Amino acid sequence: MIAGFFRSGTFAAVALTGAVLAASPAxxxxxxxxxxxYVFDDNVSRAQRESDIRSDAAFLLRAGGGYYFQLSDRTGAxxxxxxxxxxxxxxxxxxxxxxxxxxxxxxxxGVGPDAPWVRLSASALRRExxxxxxxxxxxxxxxxxxVHVAERVGVRAEVRLERQxxxxxxxxxxxxxxxxxxxxxxxxxxxxxxTVTRDTxxxxxxGYRNGDVVSxxxxxxxxxxxxxxxxxxxxxxxxxxxxRLGADSHIFDVRVSHxxxxxxxxxxxLARSLSYGDGGNxxxxxxxxxxxxxxx
Amino acid sequence: MTRATLLTAALLLALARTGPAAGAGLEAAVxxxxxxxxxxxxxxxxxVGTTPVLQPGSDNVDQIDKEFxxxxxxxxxxxxxxxPNKDNIRHQVYSFSPAKRFELPxxxxxxxxxxxxxxxxxxxxxxxxxxxxxxxxxxxDTPYFAITQADGKARLAGLPAGEYVLQVWHPRMEGxxxxxxxxIRIDADAKSAWTVKLKPDLRPRRAPSAHGGGYR
Numbered sequence: 001m002i003a004g005f006f007r008s009g010t011f012a013a014v015a016l017t018g019a020v021l022a023a024s025p026a027x028x029x030x031x032x033x034x035x036x037x038y039v040f041d042d043n044v045s046r047a048q049r050e051s052d053i054r055s056d057a058a059f060l061l062r063a064g065g066g067y068y069f070q071l072s073d074r075t076g077a078x079x080x081x082x083x084x085x086x087x088x089x090x091x092x093x094x095x096x097x098x099x100x101x102x103x104x105x106x107x108x109x110g111v112g113p114d115a116p117w118v119r120l121s122a123s124a125l126r127r128e129x130x131x132x133x134x135x136x137x138x139x140x141x142x143x144x145x146x147v148h149v150a151e152r153v154g155v156r157a158e159v160r161l162e163r164q165x166x167x168x169x170x171x172x173x174x175x176x177x178x179x180x181x182x183x184x185x186x187x188x189x190x191x192x193x194x195t196v197t198r199d200t201x202x203x204x205x206x207g208y209r210n211g212d213v214v215s216x217x218x219x220x221x222x223x224x225x226x227x228x229x230x231x232x233x234x235x236x237x238x239x240x241x242x243x244r245l246g247a248d249s250h251i252f253d254v255r256v257s258h259x260x261x262x263x264x265x266x267x268x269x270l271a272r273s274l275s276y277g278d279g280g281n282x283x284x285x286x287x288x289x290x291x292x293x294x295x296x
Numbered sequence: 297m298t299r300a301t302l303l304t305a306a307l308l309l310a311l312a313r314t315g316p317a318a319g320a321g322l323e324a325a326v327x328x329x330x331x332x333x334x335x336x337x338x339x340x341x342x343x344v345g346t347t348p349v350l351q352p353g354s355d356n357v358d359q360i361d362k363e364f365x366x367x368x369x370x371x372x373x374x375x376x377x378x379x380p381n382k383d384n385i386r387h388q389v390y391s392f393s394p395a396k397r398f399e400l401p402x403x404x405x406x407x408x409x410x411x412x413x414x415x416x417x418x419x420x421x422x423x424x425x426x427x428x429x430x431x432x433x434x435x436x437d438t439p440y441f442a443i444t445q446a447d448g449k450a451r452l453a454g455l456p457a458g459e460y461v462l463q464v465w466h467p468r469m470e471g472x473x474x475x476x477x478x479x480i481r482i483d484a485d486a487k488s489a490w491t492v493k494l495k496p497d498l499r500p501r502r503a504p505s506a507h508g509g510g511y512r
Contacts, residue, residue: 029385031512033504068512073388073401073424078512106512111390111399113427113500151498156507191507198497203507259503267506293504 028067031080032296035062043285044094045216045236046275052217053283054236056090060291066102074115075107082125093131093235098138100125116147131235133242134181136166152195160187162211170231172241180231180242185211189251199259207251213275215283216242226279247277264294319454320482325489326448326464333448334492336368337466341440341452344459344479348438354410356380357421357431359387362502364421364431368467370441371433376410387426393419395435418465425511428502432467457483468494 037060045054066080081101088094102123109116125138139162146156164183171178189207196202215223216233223243224230233242253271260266269289276282326337342348352374358365359381371377381387381404389400395417400407402425413419416437423429434441440460442450464476470493480488504510 070386070402070425073399076425076512104512108424111424112392112422115424195498198499198501199503201501201505255506257505259501262502263504265503265505269506289506291506293506295504 028069030065031068031078032063032065034064034294034296035060035291037062037289037291039287039289041285041287043283044091045240046213046283046285047215047217048223048277048281048283049217049220052220052240054091054216056088056094058086058088058094060084060086071105074109074111075105077103077105079103082123091235093129094134096127096129096134098125098127100138114148116145119144133168133170133231133233133235134166135168136164136181139163139165154193154195156191156193158187158189160189161185162187168231169229172230172232176227177229178231180214180227180229180233180244182229183212183214183244185209187211201257203253203255203257205251205253205255207249207253209247209249209251211246212244213247213249213277214242214244215277215281216240222279223277223281226277226281245278245281247275247281249273249275263296264292267291267293319456321485322452322455322462322482323485323487324442324444324450324452324462324464325487326444326450326466327489327491329491329493331491333444333446334466334494335444335446335448336366337444337448337450337464337469337490337492338368338370338434338436339442339444339450339452340436340438340463340465341455341460341482342438342463343440343456344461346458348440350374350437350439352376354378357433358382359389359423359429362387362423362426362429364423364429366431368432368434368443370436370443371413372439373416373435373437374412374414375435376412377433378406378410380406387429388424389421390424391419391421393417395419396433420467426502427500427511430499434465455482462488464490464492466492466494468497470495 040057042055043053044056045052047053062084064080064082069077071077084098086096104119104121106119120143122141129135142158142160144158146154148154162185166181169178187207187209191203191205193201193203216236218239227243227245229244231242233240251271251273253269255269257265257267271287273285324339326334328334350372352372355371355375355377357369357379379389386402386404388402391398395415396413396419398411413435416435419433421431440452440455442452444450459481462478462480463473465473476490
């Protein structure tokens with residue numbers, strides 16, 4: 001087991017994370033934050049047929065820490081690490097722990113709170129699922145920008161590339177890849193934030209995602225014919241198969257954030273996702289989130 | 297020194313302390329449209345017909361736990377003001393106000409040279425790293441001023457007898473300062489009250505958001 005740990009990506013994630021936290025550079029600001037959240041998803045299986053759609057709720061605990069470097073009057077960089085645990089209520093196989101480093105650099109194109117800003121970020125998260133078919137790495141790079149357009153209104157946009165790499169690739173059918181949980185995607189999102197009061201903000205967002213999705217259903221010829229990879233998905237049952245296919249997704253969300261003092265906020269979000277998969281394999285889902293965020 | 301001389305000196309000293317030269321006091325009260333007390337309102341008394349002698353003095357606006365302290369400061373025109381950074385991180389202080397434009401690049405500790413605020417008016421301060429940080433320096437052309445506390449009250453002391461124009465200013469006050477002007481004769485302790493309409497507080501907040509963001 002110990003040898004397996006060292007071989008696994010988990011060791012790499014922990015080592016990278018430890019290096020970040022141990023750096024202790026001069027002229028850096030120590031930062032830390034925590035999050036507790038409840039998430040409900042009415043289609044965690046990303047299925048098309050009513051009989052395959054599964055809903056679930058999850059509790060999330062996340063802690064982050066690292067360093068912030070003020071490089072100039074307008075530019076700062078962050079080097080940090082994240083540790084999280086997501087515990088699912090119905091499908092314990094989706095429960096997982098994650099650990100990994102992240103880095104970002106942000107610059108303001110001017111002086112003052114209304115100046116536009118630009119941020120580049122990169123992250124790596126090693127996830128160990130209670131059912132390890134999904135265990136592996138989640139890599140992301142993103143570019144974002146934002147600006148105040150009116151006294152109460154700000155807008156922001158983000159482009160994000162993600163790659164998920166699973167350790168296991170259990171082929172089900174000869175000649176067809178078993179890497180069903182290896183996913184690549186690109187997402188673009190736009191959001192507008194409206195300041196109701198200094199403490200309360202309402203946000204409306206739209207996101208477009210193009211890339212791989214995993215649909216976990218019982219045998220489904222329509223999906224099989226367009227799948228790039230298939231593998232067993234015992235999280236949802238012995239007869240459930242994970243199909244990786246391409247899809248275009250449109251995500252609409254509304255969020256409310258309310259400050260509880262200067263370091264904490266409570267946040268609520270509702271999202272509706274419409275995914276149009278290859279071969280007409282479409283699926284839809286809604287999610288609700290409630291979270292507490294705290295900056296130390 | 298004879299007893300008579302001593303008594304005379306004591307009497308003169310008592311008169312000097314209690315006579316007109318000691319000045320009267322003005323108790324000011326500022327409330328908003330909902331009758332709630334308004335904190336951090338600047339109350340000024342400008343003497344009519346005379347140009348008051350200003351005695352500029354050194355002052356500070358500190359940066360503590362990523363906030364400016366105090367939120368509102370009043371100084372007499374010509375006063376040098378320092379901006380000590382008492383945090384263990386760097387701040388950057390700027391103002392684009394016509395009364396004083398300046399930028400202090402990233403620094404720790406206290407800059408060697410204070411900023412002299414020589415022009416009457418309102419100076420809005422910010423930190424380009426921590427967008428929620430804001431403060432105001434009111435540069436006064438009169439030595440008679442005070443700032444209201446949490447109960448909405450302020451006391452101006454040492455007002456020589458005479459006519460004054462009283463005015464109020466607050467960072468979020470709707471309308472112009474001159475609209476609050478009232479003329480009053482002060483011969484003894486007096487009171488004056490204002491009701492001001494405040495704009496909503498739309499400063500950037502410090503608490504985190506679910507979408508991330510903020511300075512880091």
